[in-house]
Amino acid sequence: MVFRPIMEMTTDDVWQLLLQRTPPWGGSHRELVTLYRNARGGECPLVIDKSAAPSCGTSSSRFGCWTCTVIEKDRSMEAMIDAGNEHLEPLMEFRDWLAVFRNERSKRMVERRDGRIALMGDGVTTVAGPFTVEARQEILDKLLETQASVQMPLISNDEISRIKAIWADDAVAEAKRHLKQREQLRAREQARTGYRCSSRATPGTR
DSSP, rough: OOGGGGGGOHHHHHHHHHHHHTTTTTTSSSSHHHHHHHTTTTTTOOSOOTTOOTSOOOOOOOOOOTTOOOOOOHHHHHHHHHOOOOOOOOHHHHHHHHHHHHTTTTGBBBSSSSSOOOOOSSSSOOOOSSBBBHHHHHHHHHHHHHHHHHHHHHSSSHHHHHHHHHHHHHHHHHHHHHHHHHHHHHHHHHHHHHHHHHHHHHHHHH
16 A cells, blocks of 8 residues: 555645755755746745735646756746846757757657567658667767756766667667668578579479
8 A cells, every 4th residue: 555645735735844844954945945936937836825826836836857858848947047047048958959859850760679660640651769879979969068058967977878888789789680680681582592493493303
């Protein structure tokens, strides 16, 4: 059995609980309140009297990852920049660039990771596969450029090392898959050639 009391709590309940307690790392949750306020364009995430402030905190206080490309525009990031955090502009520029980049078919492989080719509902258009190695390198380069611009850690050296190790594994797996495909084609061709030779030789044996 799983007990999840937060499912029964409102957004205001969560904020009141946080503000009534000291974080285990010290200080207070005031900086967190400020973060959410800036992300909401200056609106307070905590509502004491909704009749007095109907627009403050009445919508969801949640906002997601700064690289999320599901949404068309990152309103939270825009609000934080408008609130005086101009140094975050390169982050929004990276997200907007990534949102366009990911839809470029030339940056995606045709085959899925398992070697299969998936088709859209029309039965003709292929579903975009994972990014090509070249595209992944381009994304990493852009991220490192953004990191240098904002002067804050966005990716660690350990993460970069792990990413490159995955690229190497993917390259080996792709090479093995293509080799297997060539061997299968060669085997089928040999089988067809052998069948034709056998068919031509048959009349002479009569």
